[in-house]
Amino acid sequence: MEAPEINFEEAFSPQELELRRNEPLSEWTTFRIGGPARFFLIPRTSSAFARLQFFLLEHQLLSRTFLLGGGSNLLVSDHGLPIVVHPSLDSELSLIPFADFLDAWIPSSVRVPAIARRISEMGYTGFEFLTTIPGEMGGAIVQNAGCYGQEIRDTIVEIAVISKGRLSLLSSADADFSYRSSIFKHDPDLWIAGARFRLLPGDPARIASRIDENREKRISSQPRNRRSAGSVFKNPDGHSAWSLIDSVGLRGTSQGGAQISPEHANFIVNTGNASADDVFALLDLVRRTVKERTGITLEREVVLAGPFPEIQ
Ligand SMILES: Cc1cc2nc3c(=O)[nH]c(=O)nc-3n(C[C@H](O)[C@H](O)[C@H](O)COP(=O)(O)OP(=O)(O)OC[C@H]3O[C@@H](n4cnc5c(N)ncnc54)[C@H](O)[C@@H]3O)c2cc1C
Numbered sequence: 001m002e003a004p005e006i007n008f009e010e011a012f013s014p015q016e017l018e019l020r021r022n023e024p025l026s027e028w029t030t031f032r033i034g035g036p037a038r039f040f041l042i043p044r045t046s047s048a049f050a051r052l053q054f055f056l057l058e059h060q061l062l063s064r065t066f067l068l069g070g071g072s073n074l075l076v077s078d079h080g081l082p083i084v085v086h087p088s089l090d091s092e093l094s095l096i097p098f099a100d101f102l103d104a105w106i107p108s109s110v111r112v113p114a115i116a117r118r119i120s121e122m123g124y125t126g127f128e129f130l131t132t133i134p135g136e137m138g139g140a141i142v143q144n145a146g147c148y149g150q151e152i153r154d155t156i157v158e159i160a161v162i163s164k165g166r167l168s169l170l171s172s173a174d175a176d177f178s179y180r181s182s183i184f185k186h187d188p189d190l191w192i193a194g195a196r197f198r199l200l201p202g203d204p205a206r207i208a209s210r211i212d213e214n215r216e217k218r219i220s221s222q223p224r225n226r227r228s229a230g231s232v233f234k235n236p237d238g239h240s241a242w243s244l245i246d247s248v249g250l251r252g253t254s255q256g257g258a259q260i261s262p263e264h265a266n267f268i269v270n271t272g273n274a275s276a277d278d279v280f281a282l283l284d285l286v287r288r289t290v291k292e293r294t295g296i297t298l299e300r301e302v303v304l305a306g307p308f309p310e311i312q
Contacts, residue, residue, distance in 0.1 A: 008041065011055055016048035017041060018088075025076045025084065028068060030134060032227045033276050034076025035306075037084035046107070046160065046167060046193040049087050053191055054165025056083070066305050067191055069139030070111065073229050075283075077306025078276045085191075087138070092194060095119070100201065107194040108138025112145070120211060125202025126155040128210040132218050134230075138192040142184040143301075144177045148214055153177035155197045162191040180234050180301055223263040227270035232283060233298040241298055242266035245286055248293045255281045280308055 008019050019041055025034030043049040056062045065083040068074075089107035093115075096103040102124045106115055115137070116130035129150040133140065141159060145152050156172040161184075176183045184190050233241040245251065245265040252262045257274030260282060261267040268282050287298050 006039070006059060006061070008039070008055075012043075012048060012052070016045060017043050017052065023084070025068075025071075025080060028086070029071035029074050029076055029229070030227060031071075031075060031229050031270050031274070031279065033078070033270060033274060033279065034074075035078050035080030035276075037081050039083045041083065041085045042088050043085065044088050044091075046089055046092060046162075049085075049089065049191065049193055050162045050165055050167045052085060053162050053189075057165055062189055067138075067188065069108065069137075069142075070135030072135035073139060073143060073301070074303050074305055075229060075276055075279050075308075077304075077308060079306055081306050087191075087193070089193065095122070097122075102197075102199040102201075104197040104199060105194060106137050106197060108136060108141070108192045110137045111135075112137055112140050117211075119199055120207050123201055123204050123207070124199035125207055125210075126150075126197075126199045128207055129214055131211050132214050137195065141175070141192055141195055142182060143180050144182050146180070148217065151177070151179075153182075155199055157196040157198050159195040160193040162193055163189065167193060221264060223261045223267055223269055226261070226267075227274075228261070228267045229302045231266045232268050232300065232302045233266055233286070234301045236296050236298065239296060240266075244290050244294055244296060244298070248289045250286055250289060253282065253285070255279075255285070258282050260286070276306070276308075280304075284309075 008017060022036045023040035024036050026032050043052050056065050061083060065085055066081050068084050068086045087109045089109045092107045093110060094105040112130050112133055112135055116127040119127045129147050133145050140152050153172060159170045159175055160167060161170045184192060235241050242265040250260050251265040253260045256278035257271050258278035259269050259271050261269050268279055290296055290298050
């Protein structure tokens, strides 16, 4: 995809913004799939992140920009993307223990399993489930990431959001969280810089055993050490997506280098050399077959970035 020549170096110092050209996005996604980013931009402070959005807006490039987190819920086109922004704001992390709670300001770029483990080991409860969810905090908020009955919205107080180049705070209620969704999911021009969480003290032994239980559940039900993006479809009301896919006989089906996981039918795995088109073809096959045989429409959970035919 074409992107015009833009002189980012003139507008931003190297301390504020790192610029890479033709960065292979396959190295930034858990599928290990995706063509190059013509411009790959790494803002290093929240204010540079906000100013970058303003700059892109002014140059009418915001609609051609993709915001990348940990790349664990993404299928990026083999053709690549014109402009990718990947914030790196970890130095803004702040954990302040009060008498009866922990106030945690977590920048969007912080790795979720690592911060969840750190906070759990400090003796606070509420993040145990996040120790098993890959990706970064911004992506987790967008998706309202969750598992085993817990979701990220449960502990969020407020979110720092960049809109039209301005940074402001949004309450958790205004983020309109629901199952694997939030307002951010429907508006790619809302960028999350970070969020404040309130975590309560818990029993350290109980916290540790919850983390172990979650890990065990995952090991027993999901493909291990495979290149995937987690569950590719949401669970429709009253059903689980994996059992619907299983019931129509698609478990284990392959297309090129992509396969519907034999271990978990709602995972698609890259068995080595899958293209984005291979994965897309399986997504399309699953949706069509489940609709034809059961009448149920599966909604995609994995995000598509780049030019793909629309299957919704
Ligand atoms: C093995 C495996 C297991 C998984 N298990 C689970 C699970 O149990 N539960 C679950 O909920 N998910 C699960 N996932 C999916 C994924 O890990 C989560 O959805 C994760 O929270 C996505 O975060 P990310 O940083 O990787 O986001 P990305 O994949 O980088 O991006 C996802 C979306 O968020 C947007 N985005 C990213 N950062 C920002 C930001 N700062 N501001 C605004 N928008 C942003 C992107 O533009 C994109 O639209 C799993 C994935 C894998 C690979």
